[in-house]
Amino acid sequence: xxxxxxxxxxxxxxxxxxxxxxxxxxxxxxxxxxxxxxxxxxxxxxxxxxxxxxxxxxxxxxxxxxxxxxxxxxxxxxxxxxxxxxxxxxxxxxxxxxxxxxxxxxxxxxxxxxxxxxxxxxxxxxxxxxxxxxxxxxxxxxxxxxxxxxxxxxxxxxxxxxxxxxxxxxxxxxxxxxxxxxxxxxxxxxxxxxxxxxxxxxxxxxxxxxxxxxxxx
Numbered sequence: 176x177x178x179x180x181x182x183x184x185x186x187x188x189x190x191x192x193x194x195x196x197x198x199x200x201x202x203x204x205x206x207x208x209x210x211x212x213x214x215x216x217x218x219x220x221x222x223x224x225x226x227x228x229x230x231x232x233x234x235x236x237x238x239x240x241x242x243x244x245x246x247x248x249x250x251x252x253x254x255x256x257x258x259x260x261x262x263x264x265x266x267x268x269x270x271x272x273x274x275x276x277x278x279x280x281x282x283x284x285x286x287x288x289x290x291x292x293x294x295x296x297x298x299x300x301x302x303x304x305x306x307x308x309x310x311x312x313x314x315x316x317x318x319x320x321x322x323x324x325x326x327x328x329x330x331x332x333x334x335x336x337x338x339x340x341x342x343x344x345x346x347x348x349x350x351x352x353x354x355x356x357x358x359x360x361x362x363x364x365x366x367x368x369x370x371x372x373x374x375x376x377x378x379x380x381x382x383x384x385x386x387x388x389x390x391x392x
Contacts, residue, residue: 215283216265217275218313220245220254221336221370230262230269236386240371242316244272252368253309254339273316280317283310289344299327300351302344309339312370320344321379334375335390337363347376349388356390363391 219232219242227233231241245256257265265272287304294300302324304311314320315334324332324344331347337359345351352374363372374388 212286212308214247214249215279215310216246217272217279218245218247218254218310219243219273219276219280219316220256220309220339221312221315222256223369223371226256228256229259230257232269232273234375234384234386237373238386239389239391240373240386242273244269244276245313247308247310252339254368276313277316277318280314281319284314284317284319284323287314301346301355302327303341304344305341307340309368311342312336312339314342315375316384318382321377321382325379330379332377332379333387334377335359336370336375337372338366338370339368352390359390 227241231243328346333345335343372391373386376387
């Protein structure tokens with residue numbers, strides 16, 4: 176004979192619900208919390224040359240971009256460049272900061288997933304790192320970056336970073352990039368926190384990073 180829950184006293188019904196939920200509560204309590212990634216204090220953020228400060232570094236061959244010392248913050252936009260006073264409190268010079276920023280970029284690179292994009296011919300056309308954290312463009316200075324893509328694209332790669340949330344990796348040839356220039360230009364010009372309108376070349380053998388073109392021209 177079946178028994179409808181309507182015939183149970185409210186006290187018994189509540190007790191039955193608590194018993195039924197107890198295993199679920201126990202599992203929820205035992206489940207490990209998802210750890211937030213550590214806040215990065217040593218980043219070189221690419222930004223338009225108009226944002227240059229006395230702490231900024233000008234990349235080789237660049238006319239439009241600087242690399243500014245920055246750190247992650249909890250508030251929007253998630254990243255803040257260092258003031259002169261805040262930088263002095265770190266107790267390091269710009270060169271030492273750049274070394275630590277490159278090491279941080281290498282470490283971040285090893286934890287992130289890259290998205291491979293295929294062309295109409297079915298072959299990989301380019302790759303892209305993108306995400307909510309505004310640290311993607313800062314991967315530009317990772318020394319291991321060209322080595323990661325050397326098998327797919329050769330010893331030289333081209334890097335494009337219209338905003339802080341993305342880094343595009345192309346083979347070092349103009350035809351691989353030309354069809355995307357309009358979209359990249361629009362993203363750069365409409366982005367409140369733009370990164371760079373220039374094309375960077377990174378060499379896996381020499382480790383050299385330099386600007387070779389601009390997609391606004």
